[in-house]
Each structure stands twice: as structure tokens, then as C-alpha cells.
Amino acid sequence: MITFDQVTVHYEDTAEPVLRDVNLTVEEGELCLVVGHTGVGKSTLLGAVNGLVPHFTGGTLHGRVTVDGRDTADHPPRELADVVGVVGQDPLDGFVTDTVEEELAYAMEQLAVPPATMRKRVEETLDLLGLADLRHRALHELSGGQQQRVAIGSVLTAHPRVLVLDEPTSALDPTAAEEVLAAVTRLVHDLGVTVLLAEHRLERVVQYADRVIHLPGDGRVVSGPPAEIFRTSSIAPPIVELGRTAGWSPLPLSIRDARRAAAPLRTRLSGVVPPAVRPAPDADRPRLLTARGITVTYQGVPAVREVDLDLRSGEITALMGRNGSGKSSLLWALQGSGPRKAGSVSVGQPGDPKAPDPRKVSATEARRLVGLVPQTPTDLLYLESVKQELDQADAESGVAADGIPARTLLDRLAPGIADTTHPRDLSEGQKLALVLAIQLAAAPRVVLLDEPTRGLDYRAKAELTTIVDGLAAEGRTVVISTHDVEFVARAADRVVVMAEGDIVADGPTAEVIVASPVFAPQTAKILAPLPYLAVDQLASVLDSDGTDPSA
Known part of the structure; x- marks a missing residue:
């Protein structure tokens, strides 16, 4: 053919x-x-x-x-x-x-x-x-x-x-x-x-x-x-990485085949407590963003219904839910430029009367408070070359004084993009990486990412995890709206699930996604009921055990 x-x-x-x-x-x-x-x-x-x-x-x-x-x-x-x-x-x-x-x-x-x-x-x-x-x-x-x-x-x-x-x-x-x-x-x-x-x-x-x-x-x-x-x-996908780690041959490509191959491994690991995918964040971290009663409607149809949300310093939150559940509408309302029928947003210490609402300050100040990368990154690209976009981001962000250059961020996400390339000639993954670099150059206190892993391969997603971890370590808070359950398992401290404009679940990542047959990552499905989320956890246990994983 x-x-x-x-x-x-x-x-x-x-x-x-x-x-x-x-x-x-x-x-x-x-x-x-x-x-x-x-x-x-x-x-x-x-x-x-x-x-x-x-x-x-x-x-x-x-x-x-x-x-x-x-x-x-x-x-x-x-x-x-x-x-x-x-x-x-x-x-x-x-x-x-x-x-x-x-x-x-x-x-x-x-x-x-x-x-x-x-x-x-x-x-x-x-x-x-x-x-x-x-x-x-x-x-x-x-x-x-x-x-x-x-x-x-x-x-x-x-x-x-x-x-x-x-x-x-x-x-x-x-x-x-x-x-x-x-x-x-x-x-x-x-x-x-x-x-x-x-x-x-x-x-x-x-x-x-x-x-x-x-x-x-x-x-x-x-x-x-x-x-x-x-x-x-x-x-390779996680199911293949798991098969490689466990030494299975032939490699299973479906959850059913992998569970059959993993039966002896589950028995041997029963009772072994795996290491955490991520260190537990400090429970006393201060609140950076407070949202109360956020309501968004389009032509009278509610997209977000009186949502309350607190985002804390050093925390990475995954926002999940089916298509049309209101995730993007909530992000735009938090950022300030999206429609908001009712509710309030403040960025700063709780109880501070001077904590600003991003909707009520200048665009430059709002960008330093809350940065948002939309689903369609080309909306933010308007110059003739990658270098011009990066230089403009550095100039607007004052990166020379205290930030990381946008080019450094871009090279970590998608290395090898030439300065002379027109942004519209990049692949979707490369466009997304460029916009991420532009927005992160401003080092906002609150970072909102709408489907940031779309078009990114596993290597680029690992780099993105490193970058958002770095932002959290600096005391910022990051919200990632995504359908990528594998990315959430490795990158998020907390998961918020939306449905029909409401928040229906909110808690630590392991508790929320493992309990869901829809949002559970492949490793969790294969090794259930053992509490594993990522292949790295299994590899660490097998290395410390010192025995043949395929035995």
C-alpha cells in the first residue's frame, strides 16, 4: 500500500x-x-x-x-x-x-x-x-x-x-x-x-x-x-521499561500480558515498602494563591461552578478530568485574563489585604504573579525567529538580573533548535517547549501549564519534571492541567480532579490516581495491589534486593 x-x-x-x-x-x-x-x-x-x-x-x-x-x-x-x-x-x-x-x-x-x-x-x-x-x-x-x-x-x-x-x-x-x-x-x-x-x-x-x-x-x-x-x-513506554527492568522475555505490550508475567514478582515483593516517587512536601508551606467561589460561564452555560482552591508554596498540583470538565476555564480564571463571572483570586500570603488579584494589575505585573502556558502555544508566538522570541522574553522578564535565560530553559526541554528557525516551522512539541521557556523566564510565583506534555517525548517530559521541581524548590507553586497519567505519577505532589465544573477529588497523588481505574499509570495497574507508581521504584527495590528480577 x-x-x-x-x-x-x-x-x-x-x-x-x-x-x-x-x-x-x-x-x-x-x-x-x-x-x-x-x-x-x-x-x-x-x-x-x-x-x-x-x-x-x-x-x-x-x-x-x-x-x-x-x-x-x-x-x-x-x-x-x-x-x-x-x-x-x-x-x-x-x-x-x-x-x-x-x-x-x-x-x-x-x-x-x-x-x-x-x-x-x-x-x-x-x-x-x-x-x-x-x-x-x-x-x-x-x-x-x-x-x-x-x-x-x-x-x-x-x-x-x-x-x-x-x-x-x-x-x-x-x-x-x-x-x-x-x-x-x-x-x-x-x-x-x-x-x-x-x-x-x-x-x-x-x-x-x-x-x-x-x-x-x-x-x-x-x-x-x-x-x-x-x-x-x-x-519506550513504561510497560516496556518495566519488562526490561524485570527481565521478561518476550516483552509484554498489554496490561493483561504484563500482569500475567508479573505474578511471581508481585508475590516476591509482597510486604516490601517501595521508596516514594517524590519526597513529601512540607506540610507547613505557606499559601501563595487563594481562589474562592470561582464561577465561569459561556453563553449562560456553566464551565466552572463556585470552585475554591488553595495553592501552596513548593507544591506541584495536577489538574485532571475528562475533556470539557472545566480545567482550562479554571486556569484562565486564575491567571486573570479569562472570563470570571464570580469569585476572587489573590496571590500572596493568606490574610494579606494587599495580596493582588492578577485580573486587577498591569499585564507585566500579572505575568510575574501568574504565568500561563495555553493548550495552543502558537497563540504566544509572534516574532520571526526563535532567537527573537527568546531575547524578547529575557528583556521583558529582566532575566539578566536574577533569572535563568530563556535559551537555557529551551535547550533543556528541546535541545538543538537553531536561533534562526521561524517559530511556526517548529514541530508542535518544539513550539510548546519554546513557549514554556518564554513563560518560565519571567519566574512567576504561580505557574499554570495547560497540557504542557502534548507533543513532548519521554525525555522532554523528564526535563519538564526537573524544571517544575526546580520552580517548586524555589518556593513557587505549579499547576499542570493534563491527561498524561504517567507524567502525573512522576511529577505531581497533589491531584485535583474536575467533573462538570466541580472539584470531585483533591488529595496526594498516590491516593487519588491509584484508586482510579482511569487515571492509574501502567506500573500501578501491573503491580496492583502493591503501591508502585513508577518503574524507578521497582528498579530501586530490585537493586537493593540483589536478586535476579526474573527469577
Whole structure:
């Protein structure tokens, strides 16, 4: 179905090719998982399948890419639209209509699908992706996860033979991600659709993959069965890391298989108290932000309902909940620039009458009080190069006096980004890293991050954990709105769960997420009822035990 024959892709502003001498064949009805660190060329590989590379991205493509017998060099994307459906990293970039129903029908209109068939496919897709209740909603009113599902649905209605998905679950909560992946798997198994799927949250998708395409970062592409590739790959989900640590062979790729393999290990570790993932924060730490009665509505519909929240110095809080539960609305209300129908926010010591409300001070002062990185980081990028953005952040933050330069922060999150690169030419993960660096350069007392791990690989998420730990150590408080349960298990001291605009759970990370079948990380599911959250805990216990973990 898809063939790469000695394909090399080189961009003018890069010293080395992004892809080098790639030979690859993807058969009909395969679900191929494309993995690799941020910026290694995954999006370039996917873009070559429907002709976006090089027809729209520029650069030079050597070799030959064919899809269903069509050479992409001779067929631009519009001539491949009936064969290849593409969903990019940012769904907003692909929307061309105003409402959900219109967006689902648009691709079929361009392909001259008969009206009766269009109506039937729209209804099927609404049910398939759980969008029936949103059919008349405006696209800009949807949450990020809802927009992602609409983007996938708009492609599925055209019934393509090849489906290319770039980070399809990055904005989805765990339940919605499972629903989307189940729908994609049905397309593969029941209709023979060929799927190329790039995803950083490998723990969600690895069990569905027929084959893994690994980009090590030197332009090469390595392809093979998932268990074989992950045995030695530089990037792997927690279930694979756990299998490597425990010495299991073959490596399990599903929770069910891993639990079976872990039965002897659970027995041997029974009664052993694992080390804490994170040191317990000081119980007497002062309160930095106090929110009371926060209420947010949109056109009369409540998004946040009279929420009370206290954020303390040195604390990292994860804000979780399904898509549309009110997480982003709460963050914007706390930051001050978002709508707030009722309630108050003060940043400072409790009881201090001079503790300011970020909504009532200048933009510069508000940024030093509360910094917010939104779900769509490009909203904060407006200059012509990465260097200009970083220099502007340093100038506005007075970083020369007492802060960390934005370039230093960026290199820790996503190393190797050239100063001359235009921000809009970066991958989604790189854009997010750039905006994180810009906002953190101001060193605000309260840091709010809305889905910061979207588009970041495991290495970058580890660096992000180090950075937020450093902020907490300096006495700041950090709130991270996320669906990434693996990141929460390692990075958060406290978890707050929202539903329908209310806070329904609030407590220490281990207590909240282990008790939830939805939010529990893979290690907790595999080793339950033992109290483990991360692979590092198991590795530490096995090292101190000094015995063969596979025995």
C-alpha cells in the first residue's frame, strides 16, 4: 500500500538530511506506530505519504514514495485526498467550516459524494467518536479534546484507504483516547484501512500496533515487530521499561500480558515498602494563591461552578478530568485574563489585604504573579525567529538580573533548535517547549501549564519534571492541567480532579490516581495491589534486593 524506495529528505536550513536512504513497505491493513524523540523527522515521514513533503513544506525529496500505486512526486495532496486521510497535530489548523456537522461533511463535498451517502456517513461518524451531542456546536467552542475527535472524524467520513494520524490522542483524556483508538483499530481490522500513527504517549497505543517504525534520530528508519523494536529502542513506554527492568522475555505490550508475567514478582515483593516517587512536601508551606467561589460561564452555560482552591508554596498540583470538565476555564480564571463571572483570586500570603488579584494589575505585573502556558502555544508566538522570541522574553522578564535565560530553559526541554528557525516551522512539541521557556523566564510565583506534555517525548517530559521541581524548590507553586497519567505519577505532589465544573477529588497523588481505574499509570495497574507508581521504584527495590528480577 505504501512504499518508500531510497527516500532522502533534506531541507535547505539543515546540515543533515531529516530522512536518509529510507526503504520501507507498509502493507494493506497494517497499523504502524511511528516513534522517535521530538524533532527526529516523524512529521516529515508522515507528510511524505500524502505529498505534503515536499510539495508544501519545501525541501528536496530524493527517491520515490508510492501510495496505492501513485507516485507522490507526480500527485500533489489534492490528487491523493481520496486515498490518504491526514489528521495533523493541531486540529484547528485543519478546520475549514464553523460547526461539527459541517466539518464532518466538508471532505465528502469536495469528493462529490452523493448527499444520501454523506448523511449516512456523518451519522455513523458522530456515533463512532461520541460526537452526537456536539453536532451543532461551533468548532471554536469545543475543548481541545473534542476538537481532536472532530478532526479525526472529518477524515474518516471520506473512507480513505490510508489514514495518517499525527499525535491523535495528545489532547484526549484516557477514556476518550481509548474510544478513538478502538475506532481506529476497528477500521484496520474490519475494513482493511492502513494506518500510520505517530504518538509520544506510547503507553496508550503500543498494544494496538502491528509494526513499529522507529526513527533513532540520525535520518535512518528501523522497522519491525513491536516487541523486537522496543527491546533495544531509545524510547519506550513504561510497560516496556518495566519488562526490561524485570527481565521478561518476550516483552509484554498489554496490561493483561504484563500482569500475567508479573505474578511471581508481585508475590516476591509482597510486604516490601517501595521508596516514594517524590519526597513529601512540607506540610507547613505557606499559601501563595487563594481562589474562592470561582464561577465561569459561556453563553449562560456553566464551565466552572463556585470552585475554591488553595495553592501552596513548593507544591506541584495536577489538574485532571475528562475533556470539557472545566480545567482550562479554571486556569484562565486564575491567571486573570479569562472570563470570571464570580469569585476572587489573590496571590500572596493568606490574610494579606494587599495580596493582588492578577485580573486587577498591569499585564507585566500579572505575568510575574501568574504565568500561563495555553493548550495552543502558537497563540504566544509572534516574532520571526526563535532567537527573537527568546531575547524578547529575557528583556521583558529582566532575566539578566536574577533569572535563568530563556535559551537555557529551551535547550533543556528541546535541545538543538537553531536561533534562526521561524517559530511556526517548529514541530508542535518544539513550539510548546519554546513557549514554556518564554513563560518560565519571567519566574512567576504561580505557574499554570495547560497540557504542557502534548507533543513532548519521554525525555522532554523528564526535563519538564526537573524544571517544575526546580520552580517548586524555589518556593513557587505549579499547576499542570493534563491527561498524561504517567507524567502525573512522576511529577505531581497533589491531584485535583474536575467533573462538570466541580472539584470531585483533591488529595496526594498516590491516593487519588491509584484508586482510579482511569487515571492509574501502567506500573500501578501491573503491580496492583502493591503501591508502585513508577518503574524507578521497582528498579530501586530490585537493586537493593540483589536478586535476579526474573527469577
